[in-house]
Structures are given as structure tokens and as C-alpha cells.
Amino acid sequence: MPHKILLLFAHPSIRRSRVNRALLDAASAVAGVTVHDLYETYPDFAIDVDREQRLLLDHDAIVCQHPLFWYSAPAIVREWQDLVLEHGWAYGRHGRALEGKTWMQAVSTGGREGAYREDGLNRYSIDELLRPFEATAHLCHMVWQRPFVVHATHVAEAAEIDAAADAFRARLVALRDGSPVRVVV
Amino acid sequence: MAADALLVQSATYLGAAVVSVPIAERLGLGSVLGYLVAGVMVGPAVLGLVSGAEDVMHVAEFGVVMMLFLVGLELQPSKLWAMRGAVFGLGGAQVVATAAAVALAAVAAGLGLAPAFAVGLILAMSSTAMVLQALAEKGLLKSPAGETSFAVLLFQDIAVIPILAVMPLLAPGGGGGDHGAGAHADGGTLVDGLPGWAAALLVLAAVGVIVLGGRLVMRPLFMAMARLRMREIFTATALLLVAGTALIMESVGLSPALGAFLAGVVLADSEFRHEIETDIAPFKGLLLGLFFIAVGAGIQIDLILARPLAVAAIVLAVVAIKAAVLYAIARSARLNRSDALLTAIALSQIGEFAFVLIGFASQNRILAGDLAALLTASVALSMLTTPILLILFERFASGAETADDRPADAIDERNRVIIAGFGRVGQIVGRLLIGRGVPVTVLEHDAEQLEALRRFGFKLYYGDARRHDLLEAAGAAEAALLVVATDDKETTTEIVETARRNFPGLKIVARAYDRPHAYEVEEAGADRVVRETFEGGIEMATESLRVLGVPAFEANRLGRIFRRHDIETMDVLRVVRKTGDRDAYGLAFRQRREMLSSVLTRDVQTVPGTDDSGWDAETLRRESRGEG
Numbered sequence: 001m002p003h004k005i006l007l008l009f010a011h012p013s014i015r016r017s018r019v020n021r022a023l024l025d026a027a028s029a030v031a032g033v034t035v036h037d038l039y040e041t042y043p044d045f046a047i048d049v050d051r052e053q054r055l056l057l058d059h060d061a062i063v064c065q066h067p068l069f070w071y072s073a074p075a076i077v078r079e080w081q082d083l084v085l086e087h088g089w090a091y092g093r094h095g096r097a098l099e100g101k102t103w104m105q106a107v108s109t110g111g112r113e114g115a116y117r118e119d120g121l122n123r124y125s126i127d128e129l130l131r132p133f134e135a136t137a138h139l140c141h142m143v144w145q146r147p148f149v150v151h152a153t154h155v156a157e158a159a160e161i162d163a164a165a166d167a168f169r170a171r172l173v174a175l176r177d178g179s180p181v182r183v184v185v
Numbered sequence: 186m187a188a189d190a191l192l193v194q195s196a197t198y199l200g201a202a203v204v205s206v207p208i209a210e211r212l213g214l215g216s217v218l219g220y221l222v223a224g225v226m227v228g229p230a231v232l233g234l235v236s237g238a239e240d241v242m243h244v245a246e247f248g249v250v251m252m253l254f255l256v257g258l259e260l261q262p263s264k265l266w267a268m269r270g271a272v273f274g275l276g277g278a279q280v281v282a283t284a285a286a287v288a289l290a291a292v293a294a295g296l297g298l299a300p301a302f303a304v305g306l307i308l309a310m311s312s313t314a315m316v317l318q319a320l321a322e323k324g325l326l327k328s329p330a331g332e333t334s335f336a337v338l339l340f341q342d343i344a345v346i347p348i349l350a351v352m353p354l355l356a357p358g359g360g361g362g363d364h365g366a367g368a369h370a371d372g373g374t375l376v377d378g379l380p381g382w383a384a385a386l387l388v389l390a391a392v393g394v395i396v397l398g399g400r401l402v403m404r405p406l407f408m409a410m411a412r413l414r415m416r417e418i419f420t421a422t423a424l425l426l427v428a429g430t431a432l433i434m435e436s437v438g439l440s441p442a443l444g445a446f447l448a449g450v451v452l453a454d455s456e457f458r459h460e461i462e463t464d465i466a467p468f469k470g471l472l473l474g475l476f477f478i479a480v481g482a483g484i485q486i487d488l489i490l491a492r493p494l495a496v497a498a499i500v501l502a503v504v505a506i507k508a509a510v511l512y513a514i515a516r517s518a519r520l521n522r523s524d525a526l527l528t529a530i531a532l533s534q535i536g537e538f539a540f541v542l543i544g545f546a547s548q549n550r551i552l553a554g555d556l557a558a559l560l561t562a563s564v565a566l567s568m569l570t571t572p573i574l575l576i577l578f579e580r581f582a583s584g585a586e587t588a589d590d591r592p593a594d595a596i597d598e599r600n601r602v603i604i605a606g607f608g609r610v611g612q613i614v615g616r617l618l619i620g621r622g623v624p625v626t627v628l629e630h631d632a633e634q635l636e637a638l639r640r641f642g643f644k645l646y647y648g649d650a651r652r653h654d655l656l657e658a659a660g661a662a663e664a665a666l667l668v669v670a671t672d673d674k675e676t677t678t679e680i681v682e683t684a685r686r687n688f689p690g691l692k693i694v695a696r697a698y699d700r701p702h703a704y705e706v707e708e709a710g711a712d713r714v715v716r717e718t719f720e721g722g723i724e725m726a727t728e729s730l731r732v733l734g735v736p737a738f739e740a741n742r743l744g745r746i747f748r749r750h751d752i753e754t755m756d757v758l759r760v761v762r763k764t765g766d767r768d769a770y771g772l773a774f775r776q777r778r779e780m781l782s783s784v785l786t787r788d789v790q791t792v793p794g795t796d797d798s799g800w801d802a803e804t805l806r807r808e809s810r811g812e813g
Contacts, residue, residue, distance in 0.1 A: 039737065040736055040738065044741055
């Protein structure tokens with residue numbers, strides 16, 4: 001049975017995004033994907049915890065798509081985590097609501113891939129920078145997937161953006177139809 | 186013995202009031218009619234319990250003085266100045282036109298020219314006591330009809346002085362007779378026997394004493410009395426002020442009521458205004474009641490019974506003439522039909538000054554004794570017609586505004602939060618706080634609203650939150666917070682002022698109508714002021730941006746930036762406003778508006794994530810290209 005995917009989308013200024021908008025359009029076209037725009041739904045940051053938890057329960061895989069801001073997610077993702085992933089529900093002795101679901105990060109970065117290396121401008125790899133999310137998924141008994149990453153958005157040409165969108169679509173389809181993969185890095 | 190007689194008299198008058206006023210109220214007739222009927226009942230014609238109604242009348246006239254003092258308290262000098270056109274225009278027109286019309290009618294009825302003119306002037310007067318009391322009871326003082334009536338009454342009060350001066354000239358033999366200038370003051374006055382210029386100087390000096398004394402002496406005095414924290418001494422000071430003012434005016438032959446009014450105006454912008462008001466109001470009410478009882482007791486029933494047709498003809502003719510003239514004047518002042526009719530009816534009776542003027546005129550042998558008696562009976566009787574006409578007006582002509590003088594509910598709970606006003610705004614505040622588990626005590630002054638809300642299960646108390654005793658009863662002394670969510674600007678300001686003065690520890694969150702009102706409420710002592718349409722307007726702007734395609738978060742953020750900018754503008758303008766420089770205020774406002782557009786435009790450029798960087802993308806992109 002195909003997995004239902006919840007796409008948590010977070011971009012504070014979607015109108016001026018090129019890459020993330022292209023990725024979002026691609027994702028919207030994939031059957032079985034529920035697109036959930038956090039900034040559009042909660043412009044005042046007043047996140048409806050009950051509704052978010054219901055959404056999570058209704059889906060098998062959660063993809064969190066956002067640009068990488070300061071080596072992390074835009075502010076609303078953090079707010080979402082703080083409020084929605086409640087103790088006793090998502091984690092803790094009795095917190096098993098998300099057990100077995102899949103979590104994947106889909107991020108875009110302005111810098112080239114080479115900038116995210118030990119010897120690069122940013123000194124750490126994307127995998128390393130996303131450790132807090134990986135640890136979160138782990139604490140909530142979810143299955144962590146390797147992140148989907150688009151690099152060098154500053155200089156991306158239209159063809160490169162199209163290619164990224166195709167890759168993202170393929171990744172989502174695989175997530176929908178395949179079985180979750182436990183990764184050990 | 187004398188003390189006994191006083192007790193008997195007091196008991197009789199109070200008893201009559203206690204019996205008849207509630208009955209009149211229950212029947213929807215208003216208190217004035219109740220007092221008048223009570224007077225007739227205890228007067229010589231029916232039960233004969235009281236005789237010397239004139240003595241009582243003299244004391245009771247002090248009620249009129251107090252009422253005018255209270256009216257003055259409501260009227261800041263600037264407001265009074267703004268009314269000058271209405272006072273002299275409408276008031277002057279009313280007195281001249283009514284006097285002329287009545288005089289013509291009197292001539293037609295066979296009276297000589299001079300007496301007819303005197304009768305015209307006398308009957309042109311309306312009853313300040315009755316009109317203001319009746320309008321206040323119906324909450325109509327601030328309505329267009331109320332303000333017009335007040336302007337006319339004010340002119341009449343002023344006009345009494347020249348009328349007293351002109352009267353002797355109408356006497357047979359022109360200016361003969363004994364014309365003690367202040368014949369209504371029993372003991373003669375200081376100006377008696379003085380040459381004209383000296384008398385004028387003395388009058389000016391008296392007015393000067395009241396104005397300057399009010400400014401320089403009374404304020405510090407009230408301050409000191411307030412610090413004593415002894416209520417009765419504060420009350421005594423207020424009463425002393427009124428009595429003293431009346432004495433000064435009387436001693437120079439001016440109307441004491443006019444003097445009290447002036448004293449009231451002088452204190453109108455003092456911080457003790459509401460305090461003085463609440464202290465004096467009960468005395469005023471009682472004395473006015475006494476006044477109306479005395480008028481009732483003075484009605485010469487036997488004379489009326491002896492010449493019923495003559496009295497009825499005079500009363501009907503005068504009331505009709507006055508109402509017609511007033512209606513025409515009110516319409517010319519652009520009042521609508523209903524307001525003009527109300528004004529005409531309210532002022533259609535003959536006033537208490539007529540008693541004084543009739544006495545003065547017969548003293549000067551202008552009016553024959555039997556005519557004077559007939560007129561006196563007509564004056565008293567005309568006062569009976571007004572409450573009846575007003576009832577008819579309410580039944581048939583007005584928008585059926587019901588009199589609202591139901592007593593405040595007893596409040597049996599003590600909560601940390603009190604909400605005054607439970608309309609559109611108060612309900613939101615209340616529902617949110619109650620939802621959060623914060624118990625609130627709700628005060629509401631609209632009986633219909635109250636009943637409707639009670640059906641929805643809200644617990645509310647009826648009462649006027651402007652009264653500090655009601656706030657006290659609601660637990661304001663121990664409460665942490667008062668939310669003033671009343672709809673009416675002046676009511677809100679008054680509640681804040683009263684609460685701030687009486688309960689210094691109480692935090693006050695108040696609803697303001699607009700920016701100027703927000704400043705006003707701040708100055709009255711509110712800790713937080715919320716402009717009632719501010720957030721709603723911002724939300725409409727935000728929703729409009731969204732409809733235009735702006736994403737929710739961006740629209741919301743623009744709204745919040747606007748909000749902050751506007752609150753800063755309030756701070757900036759507050760300072761400029763204090764200087765009172767209108768041009769500077771306008772300039773500052775325009776500057777702030779220009780600044781706003783630059784603030785909102787800049788934000789669009791600095792919202793993070795232009796393109797997918799999270800930083801200032803345009804610069805970064807150029808940098809990246811340079812590297813590449």
C-alpha cells in the first residue's frame with residue numbers, strides 16, 4: 001500500500017523563491033502528497049497543535065521542505081517542533097504516536113556543494129548540519145531518511161531548477177511506493 | 186418648639202415625596218409630576234398639612250442653584266464659549282418672539298400696552314428646574330433637543346437681570362413706584378442706592394471673585410480636603426462653595442443660579458469635578474423635589490375652581506404660543522422634527538422666575554392684584570402640563586426611548602477583574618478572560634442588552650460604572666484590573682477618571698474611540714488604551730493584501746509593522762500634541778505618514794529568503810557569481 005506523504009512546507013517569502021517554488025509545484029503534482037504550507041496557514045505563528053497532530057497521524061511519511069537558513073530551518077519549523085512534538089505524545093515513555101513513520105528533510109542551500117565540506121566555507125556537511133532534525137526523528141521513534149538537497153540556488157539556471165524538481169518528484173514517488181529505509185551514516 | 190415644627194414640616198414633605206414619587210415613577214409619569222402632585226395633596230387646598238409654602242420655596246430654590254452649579258460643572262469654558270451663538274441667538278429669539286406674541290395676545294384680551302408687555306416678558310421664562318430635571322431623567326441633556334433647551338434656558342437666566350431693570354419703566358407714571366433693584370432678594374442688596382457705574386463695578390467684581398476664587402482658592406482647598414480623606418468634609422466644602430457663590434451673587438442683585446452656574450464652569454476642568462458632582466447630586470435632587478412640592482402646594486386650587494375657564498384659557502394659550510415659537514426657532518436651528526418638537530414641549534411651561542417677576546410687577550403696580558393671582562396659578566398649572574406633554578411625546582412622537590432609572594443591582598461577587606460595558610468589545614474581552622478561567626464581574630448599563638446577554642448565560646450586573654459607589658460595590662478597591670469597554674466616549678473617560686481617582690491601585694485597560702480620545706483616556710489615567718477600530722482596520726488591510734496575492738505571512742507581517750509604526754506615531758504625536766501647536770501636529774503627522782511607506786517598502790526587501798538564501802540574496806548572488 002502506498003504511503004501517504006505530508007509535505008511540511010516552510011518559506012517566509014515564497015513569492016521570491018525560485019527553487020523552492022519549483023520543488024513545491026513538483027510535489028503538488030504527485031498523488032498521495034498533502035502539501036501543508038506552514039507560513040500560509042499560521043501567519044501569526046499560532047500553531048493549532050491538535051490539527052497538526054491529526055495531520056501527522058493521518059500520514060505515513062513526513063517531508064519537511066525549507067531553505068536552509070543559518071544552518072537550520074526557518075523559524076516556524078522550530079515553533080512547530082516545540083508545540084506539536086509533545087512529550088507523552090511524540091516522545092517520552094508513553095509518547096509513541098509517531099512510531100515507525102518516515103521523516104525526510106528537503107532543503108535548498110545558496111552555496112555550492114563544495115561549500116559544505118570540512119574544508120569549505122561552511123565547514124560541515126549538510127548531513128552534519130541536519131543532525132538536530134535527525135536526532136529529533138530518532139527521539140520520536142521515526143525512521144530518518146537521507147535528506148533531499150538542492151545546492152547553489154543563487155546561481156541555478158532554469159534547466160538546473162527543472163532537473164532538481166524532477167529529482168524531487170522521483171524521490172517523493174520512491175518514498176510513497178517503496179518501503180522505508182533505515183540508514184546508518 | 187421651632188425644632189419640632191421643622192421636624193413636622195420635614196416629615197410632611199419627605200413623606201409626601203416618598204409616597205407619591207414612586208407611584209408616579211411606577212406609572213411612568215416621571216418624578217417631577219410626582220412631586221407636583223404630592224405638593225397639591227399636602228397643600229392647603231387638599232390636606233392642608235403645610236401652610237407657608239413660600240418659606241419652603243425659598244429654601245428649595247437652592248435646589249435650582251445647585252442644579253445650575255452641576256450643569257456648569259459639565260460645561261468646560263471652551264464649550265460654553267462655543268455655545269454663545271446658540272445662547273444669544275436662539276435664547277434671544279425665544280425671549281423676544283415669545284414676549285411679543287404673548288403681549289399681543291394679552292392686548293387682544295383687553296390688557297393695556299404696558300401690562301401686556303410685562304406679562305409677555307414674565308411668561309416668556311421657562312422652568313430651568315423642570316426642564317433640566319426632566320431631560321436629565323430621560324438622558325436627553327446631551328441630545329440636540331437638550332442642548333438647544335439648555336442654551337435657551339441659559340439666556341433666560343441672564344435675561345432676568347435686564348427684565349428686572351426694565352420692569353419699573355412699565356409702571357404707570359413711567360419709572361415711578363418703589364423699584365428696589367433686587368426685589369427678589371428679601372433684605373435688599375449692596376447695590377441699592379449706588380449710582381449705576383458703581384453698581385456695575387460691584388457686579389463685575391462679584392463675577393471676578395467667583396472666577397478667580399474658583400481658580401485660585403477652591404482647587405487647592407478641594408485638594409487639601411481630599412487629602413483629609415473625610416468624605417463629609419469634602420461634601421461640606423462643595424456645599425459651602427455653592428452657598429457662598431449664591432450669597433455673593435444675591436448680594437449684588439444677580440441671579441444666584443447664574444452665579445452657581447459660573448462657579449460650576451470654573452471648576453469644570455478641575456480633577457475633582459466628578460467627586461463634587463456625586464457629592465452634590467443627592468442634595469440637588471432632594472431640594473429640587475422640595476421645590477416642586479412647594480410649587481404644587483402653592484397652586485391656588487380655590488382660584489382655579491372659581492375661574493376655571495380663565496385659568497385654562499391662559500395656560501393653554503401660553504403653552505401653545507411658547508411651543509409654537511420654540512418649534513419655529515428649533516427648526517430654524519436645523520433640528521429635526523422630533524427634536525424640535527421635544528424642545529418646544531420641554532420649554533413650553535412658565536418657569537419659576539415668573540413667580541419672582543409677577544411679585545415684582547405687582548409691587549410696581551404694573552399688574553393688578555387679581556391678574557397677578559390668576560397668573561401665579563397659571564404658572565404653577567403650566568408646570569403640570571409639561572410632564573404630561575412629555576409623556577404624550579414619548580408615547581406618540583419619539584423613537585420610544587424608555588426612561589432608564591432602574592437602580593443598580595446588588596453585586597454579590599468579588600473578582601480580580603471588573604469589566605464595565607459588555608457590548609461588542611466587552612463581550613470579546615469577557616469571553617476570552619472567562620475562557621482562560623479568569624472570573625470577571627461585568628457591569629452593564631443597557632437594560633435590554635443586559636436581558637439579552639443573561640439569556641445567553643452571562644452573569645452581569647445592572648448599573649452605571651461612572652458612579653464610584655457602584656465600582657466600589659463591584660469590588661474595585663480589591664480588584665486588580667478594570668476593563669472599560671463602554672461605547673460612549675465621554676462615559677469611558679468619566680469611568681476611567683473616577684476609577685483612577687478613587688482606586689489608585691487598580692490597573693485600567695480602556696477602549697478608545699479614536700486617537701484623540703485615546704490621548705484623552707490616557708490622561709484620565711488609563712494604563713493601557715486600545716483604539717476600538719485599530720486592530721480591525723489592520724486585519725482588513727491584511728486580508729486585502731492577501732486577496733491581492735500577498736502570502737499570508739508577509740501580509741501579516743506588514744500589518745504588524747504598520748501596527749508598531751502607528752503606535753510609535755502615537756508616542757511622537759503625544760509629545761507634539763502637548764504643545765497645543767496644531768500646525769506642528771499636522772506636520773508631524775505628515776512626516777510619520779511618509780516614513781510609513783519607507784518602512785513598509787524596506788521590509789519587503791529584508792524579509793529573509795529572497796531567493797533561497799536566507800540572507801540578503803541579491804548581494805549574495807552577485808558575490809557567488811564573482812566567485813564562480
